[in-house]
Each structure stands twice: as C-alpha cells, then as structure tokens.
Amino acid sequence: MPKYLIQAGYTPQGTRGLLEEGASGRRAAVDRVVTGLGGTVEAMYFAFGEDDLVCVIDLPDQVSMAAVSLRVKADGALRTRATPLLTVDEIDEATRRPVDFRPPGA
Template sequence: MPKYLFRVRLTVDGLKGLIKDGGSARRDVVERMVQGLGGRLESMYWAFGEEDVYATVELPNNTSAAAMGLVTSAAGGVHTSTVVLLTAEEVDEAVRQKVEYRPPGA
C-alpha cells in the first residue's frame, strides 16, 4: 500500500482544539479517519518548527491521500502538505525505466 507523509501546520483554531482535547485525542481522530479510508496510521509526531505535526500513513491510493488532505484543510484547523513516499524497490524500478527526454537548449 502506498505511503504518504502529511506535514501539518495548525491554525489558531487548530491550536485551540489541541489545547482543549490534547495530542492523544487528536491522534485518535486521525487514526479513525485513516482507517475509514482503508489505510493505516504508521506514526504521528508533534514537532517544533515550520510544521506542527508529521504523520506517516498507508493509504490505498493517491485519491484517498488527496481526500484526506482536502477534508482536513477545508475544516479550517490545519493546513496540510502531502508527500508521496517511495520504497527503495520503487526507486530501483524507476531508475530502470527508459525515459525519452531532451534537456532545454540541447
């Protein structure tokens, strides 16, 4: 199943919700959402820096990942950015593919 990294920035409303509910409760909400999409929450970490949360998730496909990002961002408590993660074997397969390409100016 494809893996995704969700980078999450909390809005002011999201921070208020976190203070009210706590981190464990928010993780449980995310886990239920991911399971409802047919996936699995692999990890979820709170962080300092530009992002407040990093979650690694297995989901059936890109459509499920897009739906998750759209719905959570549209609710107003967070802004999400989604990164598709590749295994070493998937990278091996990618580098074996023949790609026809001409660089600019060549």
C-alpha cells in the same frame, strides 16, 4: 500501498482544539480518518517549530489522499503538506525504466 509524509501546522483555531482535546484525542481522530479509508498510520509525532504535527501514513491510492487533504484543509484548523514517499526498490525500478527524453535545445 502508497505512503505519505504529512507535515501540518495548527491554526489558532486548531491549537485551541488541541488544548481542549489533548494529543491522544487528535491521534484517535487521525486513526479514524486513515483507517476509514482503508489505510494505516505508521507514525505520528507532535513537534514544535514550523510544523506542529508529522505523520507517516499509508493509503490505498492518491484519490484517498486527496479526499483527506481536501476535507482537512476545508475545516481551516490545519495547514498541511503531503509528500509521496517511495521505497528504495521503487526508485531502483524507476532507474531501470526507459524514458524517451530530449533536453531543451539538444
């Protein structure tokens, strides 16, 4: 199952919601969204600095990740970045896969 690193920052609207609801309420909301699409939340941490929230989640496919991203961003409470994560085995497989590539000018 594809794994993603999610980094998010609350907007003022989102921060007000967090203050009202608390961290456990937001954790429950994230769990509901991810499990509702057949995924799991591996880790969820609150932070301060550039990012307010960092998660590692598994989702069945890229379309599920896109659906979550679109819905969350449409609300306006968070700005998010999703980074696909690859295992060591996946990168090893990629290094063995032939690629017919010619650099520009070569």
